[in-house]
Amino acid sequence: MTSIERDTPAPRPVTRIRIEPRVNRKPLWTFAMYLAATLFGLLLSALLVWTSGADVIKAFSALLNGAFGSQKAIIASLAKATPLILTGLATVVAFRAQVWSIGQEGQVYAGAMGAYTGYLLFAGLPPALFVSAIVLCGIIGGAVLGALAAILKDRFDVNEIISTVMMNYLIVFLLSWLIGGGPWTEVSTSVVYQQTGPIGEAAHLPALMGSGKLHLGFAFALVSALVCYVVLEKTPLGYEIRALGYNPVALAYRGTNIGRTIILVMILSGAVAGLAGVSEIFGTAHRLRSDTLFNLGYTGIIIGMIGGLRPLGTVAAGIVFGGLSSGALYMKLLAQVPASLVPAMEGILMLTFLCAGVAARYKIVRVKTDG
Amino acid sequence: MTTILRTVNLTKRFPGVIANEDVNFDLQKGEIHCLFGENGAGKSTLSSCLFGFYQPEGGSLELNGEPVKFRSPRDAIHAGIGMVHQHFVLVPDFTVLENIVVGTHEHGWQLGLDEARKRVASLCREYEIDLEPDALVRDLAVGQQQWVEILKALYLGAKVLILDEPSAVLTPEESIRLFRIISHMKELGLSIILISHKMVEVMQSDRVTVLRKGKVVGTVCPDEVTPKELTRMMVGRDIELRVVRDRSNKEAAKEPVLVVGGLSYRDTRDNLMLDQVTLTIGRGEILGLAGVSGNGQKELFEVLSGIIVPGSGNVTLAGERIEGLPSRHYMDRGVGLVPDDRFREGLIPEFGIQENMILGWQRHDDYTQGPFLNHKQIGTIAEGLIDEFRIKAPSADTPVNHLSGGNAQKVILAREFVHSNKLLLANQPTRGLDLGVIEYVYKQIIAKRDEGYAVLLASEELEDLLNLSDRIAVISGGRITGVVDPENTSIEEIGLLMAGERKEAAE
Known part of the structure; x- marks a missing residue:
């Protein structure tokens, strides 16, 4: 207790409310909190839909059907979820270390650009090798951009929030030049569309389950989640990442090179985000354009937070949000709800989930004192 | 009245x-x-x-x-x-x-x-x-x-x-x-x-x-x-700190473990925090460090454990020059550190006891299996240490921020004792602890001295230093103002040295 608190004249005490951490956290309680958050978030969303003048029941059933109502819908949702899971995981890795990287957006672009460079460089390799090389180049692209921010932080004490945000702009404008008049611009048309030409089929990420929409990228997302989980919970590096997040001073006092750990964190985070870029361009869009990648990184921050900064929670959050964005189209078509309500609903759900996270960790106690 | x-x-x-x-x-x-x-x-x-x-x-x-x-x-x-x-x-x-x-x-x-x-x-x-x-x-x-x-x-x-x-x-x-x-x-x-x-x-x-x-x-x-x-x-x-008073083996103490010469350090604001510090600690010897807090003790401990790099001077551990090397090297060479701010510098408060027991040693062969942490092994070792050091906690997973100051300090002691073998640096190891725990901590430190460790012990409790130390170095304004024999030095004399009066012909 600081002396400043002691000197503050206490108001006439009746009942005071204090927030205390829960010592023994029960999984059931945590689950109940998240369930309540989901229901409350949906209720608020329903209100929003209602104010837009649409039929709430109809809108929600359209949303649900569009998201998970059929095999086709599920596949479309999982395809939408793929990059979100990956950028979410990139957030998890960085934020668990309390490295506040906002660079996922730029790293997605860097991943896509790295992969496209690989596509140009290694054309002619046997298909399996070709795709592997492209994926690897994408991973490297994201990792390099991540490492850059970490090196700036380590060497020159540059705040990572600022450096990553600035690099997001740099990389987006670099791509804009490359595909809007620069060397990667589609040459066959007379009008510049801000895109490359179509990517040859040999370089496409192979489809999963026969359908065209779900591709190898989804498998990458699941494997990445598993890798992130194992690294964070089961390895010395993960120990260092978590310790860095909780108390970097003690970690440094006991012989761990913090600068090196931060660089590793950002390489890992950037690599995973880069994979999201590869997956979108070579699995879904099949040509490199800016608007396909737009906002994936920033949404990933939300997904990672909703997932409780846990890899498996992030997969779940990614799938829910993939479903939302894929169902939004149906909702718009079938219930005449503006599609722009979907990001608003995502925002509402994020708020209620963050509240649930706090409710799961803390409790409110009433302290009674008489005057 | x-x-x-x-x-x-x-x-x-x-x-x-x-x-x-x-x-x-x-x-x-x-x-x-x-x-x-x-x-x-x-x-x-x-x-x-x-x-x-x-x-x-x-x-x-x-x-x-x-x-x-x-x-x-x-x-x-x-x-x-x-x-x-x-x-x-x-x-x-x-x-x-x-x-x-x-x-x-x-x-x-x-x-x-x-x-x-x-x-x-x-x-x-x-x-x-x-x-x-x-x-x-x-x-x-x-x-x-x-x-x-x-x-x-x-x-x-x-x-x-x-x-x-x-x-x-x-x-x-x-x-x-x-x-x-x-x-x-x-x-x-x-x-x-x-x-x-x-x-x-x-x-x-x-x-x-x-x-x-x-x-x-x-x-x-x-x-x-x-x-x-x-x-x-x-x-x-009854608590009797003097019972444990039993001076070290003078012969062994002649064999120097740590030799520090002309150590100077300026902080980032260019304040001279350490000024030509020269010290020697022998095998099986406790060197007490007396001084009003903020007179360079913290910096001295940080230099001697490789956390900060001195501007000049040398540090020799068991015959090897190690000044300027990162803390990892000090740890690998058998230096244990009990920092004065235990929750900030010595522990990861949110981690469990067993995870804190391996802080700094998470990559050591004893705690890993291939690329993975060997949680089972870590748990077994931690439980052994919890028993040995009488740490009161519901389980080895209990986060250390749920422990009392004394039990948290025991976690640090256990970890540093197990992983060091030559030099123990203890900065205010008993600050804020109950008398019962203080007695325990001192007994442990003396046990290490008897095993042959060189010990640097800083404390604000002069009585304790007089009881435990084989020699006492007094620091003031980053300088060693004297090294005295506790057997025939009074608190008043040490007080004068703490206030910056230099002892002539020290040592």
């Missing part, structure tokens, strides 16, 4: 804890009354109730025989009670006078400095306090800042003064001057409540109320009891 302040069956509870139970305490006019007890015994709670910061749940408070209720410190101040906190509440860039006047609102919106100056001057004369009213507080020594706090209370008309561990931040010399002022105040009719756990100060008071686990054990006059009896009242059993 008349009773000025009295509590009758005062009880104060916090969720799950009874901090004060049926406390009966009385303060006579013109006495120094010491509240004596271990950390968590309820001294601070009781004084906070007297000062109106807490409101007791049961019992009553009487001032001059009339029942009173203080709803806030403001009420207590109006009733003539003043408190000097352990950590000062002063504005460094204000003058002494401004600090005294701030917040009094005597003249409404005006400061009324001229009138205040006269009153402060007369208070200084009356209580023989030597302070320049226009000096900036940040230019004052810590001891003088404390006088400002006392003046502040007197200015507000305090007749009862509560001093919370007043000597914790002072040199022995400054403590003596403080006690001179206190006894003068007493002669002038003020009543003083002194919160302390230092025997020297307890023995200087008129009466002592001993608290243990929130209850009053008894109120005694210091002339009628021995320090030993008082300690027993406080702890509930």
Whole structure:
């Protein structure tokens, strides 16, 4: 207790409310909190839909059907979820270390650009090798951009929030030049569309389950989640990442090179985000354009937070949000709800989930004192 | 004598804890009354109730025989009670006078400095306090800042003064001057409540109320009891630090483990924190480091454990020059570190005990299996250490921020003992711990010395250093002002060295 608190004249005490951490956290309680958050978030969303003048029941059933109502819908949702899971995981890795990287957006672009460079460089390799090389180049692209921010932080004490945000702009404008008049611009048309030409089929990420929409990228997302989980919970590096997040001073006092750990964190985070870029361009869009990648990184921050900064929670959050964005189209078509309500609903759900996270960790106690 | 302040069956509870139970305490006019007890015994709670910061749940408070209720410190101040906190509440860039006047609102919106100056001057004369009213507080020594706090209370008309561990931040010399002022105040009719756990100060008071686990054990006059009896009242059993006193093997101590020569270090603001420090610690020897905190101890420990790089000088460990190498190398060469801020520098508070047991050694072969942490092995080793060091915790997974200070310190000791073999650096290892745990920590350190470790031990408790050390180095302003033999050196002599007087022909 600081002396400043002691000197503050206490108001006439009746009942005071204090927030205390829960010592023994029960999984059931945590689950109940998240369930309540989901229901409350949906209720608020329903209100929003209602104010837009649409039929709430109809809108929600359209949303649900569009998201998970059929095999086709599920596949479309999982395809939408793929990059979100990956950028979410990139957030998890960085934020668990309390490295506040906002660079996922730029790293997605860097991943896509790295992969496209690989596509140009290694054309002619046997298909399996070709795709592997492209994926690897994408991973490297994201990792390099991540490492850059970490090196700036380590060497020159540059705040990572600022450096990553600035690099997001740099990389987006670099791509804009490359595909809007620069060397990667589609040459066959007379009008510049801000895109490359179509990517040859040999370089496409192979489809999963026969359908065209779900591709190898989804498998990458699941494997990445598993890798992130194992690294964070089961390895010395993960120990260092978590310790860095909780108390970097003690970690440094006991012989761990913090600068090196931060660089590793950002390489890992950037690599995973880069994979999201590869997956979108070579699995879904099949040509490199800016608007396909737009906002994936920033949404990933939300997904990672909703997932409780846990890899498996992030997969779940990614799938829910993939479903939302894929169902939004149906909702718009079938219930005449503006599609722009979907990001608003995502925002509402994020708020209620963050509240649930706090409710799961803390409790409110009433302290009674008489005057 | 008349009773000025009295509590009758005062009880104060916090969720799950009874901090004060049926406390009966009385303060006579013109006495120094010491509240004596271990950390968590309820001294601070009781004084906070007297000062109106807490409101007791049961019992009553009487001032001059009339029942009173203080709803806030403001009420207590109006009733003539003043408190000097352990950590000062002063504005460094204000003058002494401004600090005294701030917040009094005597003249409404005006400061009324001229009138205040006269009153402060007369208070200084009356209580023989030597302070320049226009000096900036940040230019004052810590001891003088404390006088400002006392003046502040007197200015507000305090007749009862509560001093919370007043000597914790002072040199022995400054403590003596403080006690001179206190006894003068007493002669002038003020009543003083002194919160302390230092025997020297307890023995200087008129009466002592001993608290243990929130209850009053008894109120005694210091002339009628021995320090030993008082300690027993406080702890509930006998504690004898001197039992473990048994000097090291002088022959072994001649074999140097750590040799430090001409070490200097400037911090990022270019303050010279270490100035030509030269030290040697031998095998099986405890070198005590005495000094007022903030005189370079922390920097010395950080240099000697590889956390910061010295500007010049050399560090030789077992014949090998290692200055400037990263902390990893020091750890690998058998250097253990018990840092003074245990939760910030020694532990990951959110991690469990077992994870903290391997902090710094998470990549060691003993704790890994291939690329993975061997959680099973770590758990087994941690449970062994929890038993060995008698750490009280529900399980090996319990986060250390749920542990008491003593148990958290034992986690650090266990980890550093297991992973070192040559040199133990212990900076304030017993700060804030209960006497029982202090005794345990010292016994462990002595056991390591007997195993042949070289030990550097810094403590603010000079008595403890005199008891435990084979030699004592005194640091002041980043310089070693002397290295003395505890067998024939008095606390006063060490006090002079702590105040910066250099011992001629040291060593």
